[in-house]
Amino acid sequence: GDSVTQMEGPVTLSEEAFLTINCTYTATGYPSLFWYVQYPGEGLQLLLKATKADDKGSNKGFEATYRKETTSFHLEKGSVQVSDSAVYFCALTGSNFGNEKLTFGTGTRLTIIP
Amino acid sequence: DADVTQTPRNRITKTGKRIMLECSQTKGHDRMYWYRQDPGLGLRLIYYSFDVKDINKGEISDGYSVSRQAQAKFSLSLESAIPNQTALYFCATRGGDYEQYFGPGTRLTVT
Numbered sequence: 001g002d003s004v005t006q007m008e009g010p011v012t013l014s015e016e017a018f019l020t021i022n023c024t025y026t027a028t029g030y031p032s033l034f035w036y037v038q039y040p041g042e043g044l045q046l047l048l049k050a051t052k053a054d055d056k057g058s059n060k061g062f063e064a065t066y067r068k069e070t071t072s073f074h075l076e077k078g079s080v081q082v083s084d085s086a087v088y089f090c091a092l093t094g095s096n097f098g099n100e101k102l103t104f105g106t107g108t109r110l111t112i113i114p
Numbered sequence: 115d116a117d118v119t120q121t122p123r124n125r126i127t128k129t130g131k132r133i134m135l136e137c138s139q140t141k142g143h144d145r146m147y148w149y150r151q152d153p154g155l156g157l158r159l160i161y162y163s164f165d166v167k168d169i170n171k172g173e174i175s176d177g178y179s180v181s182r183q184a185q186a187k188f189s190l191s192l193e194s195a196i197p198n199q200t201a202l203y204f205c206a207t208r209g210g211d212y213e214q215y216f217g218p219g220t221r222l223t224v225t
Contacts (some may be wrong), residue, residue: 004156017222032212035161043118043216044157052213091154093212100213101172104156 002055003025006090006105013112014079021075021108023090033057033066033094038087038107046073047088082112111112117141118217126196126223130194135190135220146188146209148172148180150201151219152191157204163188185205195224 001097007022025031032051036044048057050066057064062077073090090105118139134192139146144165149157149172153173159172161180169180179201181189192199199224 006154034212036216042216043218044206045216046213051215101159101162104158106154106156 002031002092002101002103004090004092004103004105006088007108008106009087010109010111012112013082014080015112015114016032017112018077018112019075019077019080019084021088021090021110022033023073023075023105025073025092027071027094027103029094030068031094033064033087034091034093034102035062035064035073035075036089036091036104038089044089050113080112081109082114085110085112116212118205118207118215120203120217120220123218123219124221126225128225130176131195132221133192133195135203135222137190137217139186139188139205139207139215141207141209141215142185143207144185145211146182147208147214148188148190149173149176149204149206150199151204160190160203162201174186184209191225192222195222197224200224 003026034049035047037047048059051056053068055066064075087107089107089108146160148160151157162171165183179191203220205217208214
């Protein structure tokens with residue numbers, strides 16, 4: 001079945017550091033890929049998405065590129081801020097009609113220190 | 115107002131009790147979902163519904179049941195709560211794109 005493996009946390013960085021959170025996946029066909037973010041005490045929010053190979057999703061300074069050859073969707077940001085502290089989830093959904101399941105990675109807790 | 119709301123936000127209950135978690139949405143979406151989140155396990159799908167008449171089990175449906183009372187309402191029930199159902203529960207909806215919109219979550223503790 002489908003699965004998502006993401007970098008284990010917690011990750012602690014200083015403000016303005018470069019961020020990479022690795023995510024690889026296993027799926028049949030051509031899944032859509034997502035990064036969700038969960039701020040303390042809140043539900044998940046979609047951060048960015050990519051629906052086909054070589055697409056780059058971007059939002060709030062974060063980027064991730066859908067790499068089918070390496071089955072990866074790594075999250076990057078050039079200069080993190082304290083407000084980026086949250087838990088980040090990589091996820092995918094299948095390409096087949098009616099495949100409703102969002103498969104999540106286990107989440108990576110990110111803490112940014114001033 | 116939030117698009118997806120959940121009640122209650124926090125609940126402590128005893129083993130063996132029946133409990134219902136409620137979810138309402140104002141996005142007009144047909145598809146709704148219930149997930150549970152456990153530390154180190156990410157989110158796992160309990161049940162999902164394509165519309166009022168179409169309800170499907172997810173990967174961890176044992177011990178849970180659901181009711182889709184209307185397009186906007188999707189309730190999750192624990193018929194006889196047990197301690198390993200202690201978790202954070204999320205409701206979500208999905209529209210025409212692939213994005214799912216999550217509620218704020220219900221923190222459930224079973225003692």
